[in-house]
Amino acid sequence: MSKLKIAIQKSGRLNVDSLKLLKSCGIKIDNGKDQLKVNVPNFPIEILYLRNSDIPQYLEDGVVDIAIVGENLLIEKNKKVKVLEKLGFSKCRVSLAVPKGVDTDGPSYFNGKKIATSYPNTVGKYFAEKNIQADIHIISGSVEIAPNIGLADGICDIVSSGSTLFKNGLKETDVVLTSEAVLASSVELISEKQEILDRLIFRIKAVLRAKNSKYILMNLPNNKIDEVSSILPVLKSPTILPLAKEGWSSLHSVIDEDKFWEVIDELKDAGAEGILVVPIDKIVL
Numbered sequence: 001m002s003k004l005k006i007a008i009q010k011s012g013r014l015n016v017d018s019l020k021l022l023k024s025c026g027i028k029i030d031n032g033k034d035q036l037k038v039n040v041p042n043f044p045i046e047i048l049y050l051r052n053s054d055i056p057q058y059l060e061d062g063v064v065d066i067a068i069v070g071e072n073l074l075i076e077k078n079k080k081v082k083v084l085e086k087l088g089f090s091k092c093r094v095s096l097a098v099p100k101g102v103d104t105d106g107p108s109y110f111n112g113k114k115i116a117t118s119y120p121n122t123v124g125k126y127f128a129e130k131n132i133q134a135d136i137h138i139i140s141g142s143v144e145i146a147p148n149i150g151l152a153d154g155i156c157d158i159v160s161s162g163s164t165l166f167k168n169g170l171k172e173t174d175v176v177l178t179s180e181a182v183l184a185s186s187v188e189l190i191s192e193k194q195e196i197l198d199r200l201i202f203r204i205k206a207v208l209r210a211k212n213s214k215y216i217l218m219n220l221p222n223n224k225i226d227e228v229s230s231i232l233p234v235l236k237s238p239t240i241l242p243l244a245k246e247g248w249s250s251l252h253s254v255i256d257e258d259k260f261w262e263v264i265d266e267l268k269d270a271g272a273e274g275i276l277v278v279p280i281d282k283i284v285l
Helices: 013-024 052-061 071-077 120-129 143-149 163-167 191-211 222-231 257-269
Strands: 004-009 037-039 045-050 066-070 081-086 092-099 114-117 135-138 154-159 170-179 181-186 213-221 239-242 248-256 273-279
Touching: 004 013, 004 052, 004 191, 013 066, 013 181, 013 191, 045 052, 052 066, 052 071, 052 081, 052 181, 066 071, 071 081, 071 120, 071 170, 071 181, 081 191, 092 120, 092 143, 114 120, 114 143, 120 135, 120 170, 143 154, 154 170, 163 170, 181 191, 191 213, 213 222, 213 257, 222 248, 222 257, 248 257, 257 273
Parallel strands: 004 045, 004 066, 114 135, 114 154
Antiparallel strands: 037 045, 066 181, 081 181, 092 154, 092 170, 213 248, 213 273, 239 248
């Protein structure tokens, strides 16, 4: 039987988040220390722990079938791969930054200046769209030190919280692109592997749906059921269960967590009481 080969980052935050997602999908992962290739006992996939920057090339060459990788890296490498699903974690941005004491007028500040980056293709395309001529210096690591040693007037680098920029006396000025982890695949998969991939995506979508959704329960008078139901942005329709107290019912539904805070006051004003909000593990549609 064929196995689907999935690549994830060898170490770091994306590695941790990727493994957490796979485990939430019911995939058992038991890898020993420094083991770079792992067989999964309860699902037909094989996990390869690879250097992040190499993953797009491995995907294009068909060495691996799918990968969990940063969208920013796929854009920079520009390989022939397909993005199947955005995963909602490891969010970051690729931004321009300059020393704190420098006043800028936007990206045009870099016209005729030197910029250090690990994303030459991304920043080059960004500057070309804005008709900015800059001298791009490619650095593979510790980009933020470049202005402090006189190598460049500013940088373009990946930013999450901005703390690294702050520690190195830099300030973020412009966002070139936003990124998050994605599930990507080779352009062509044999039918047997495509079936395995479809099963995996089904599990992933169930986990992602549940991530930002909550199960909500509340008590309300029967004559308020229609009014409260019209307020709730639910999947289909709420479940109504009668209570021991005559004329009252319990309403159960699934709601997006962000939307819940938008309608909580309306629910209370409509007569809902004893509102409970419970986390959801999976949602299967």
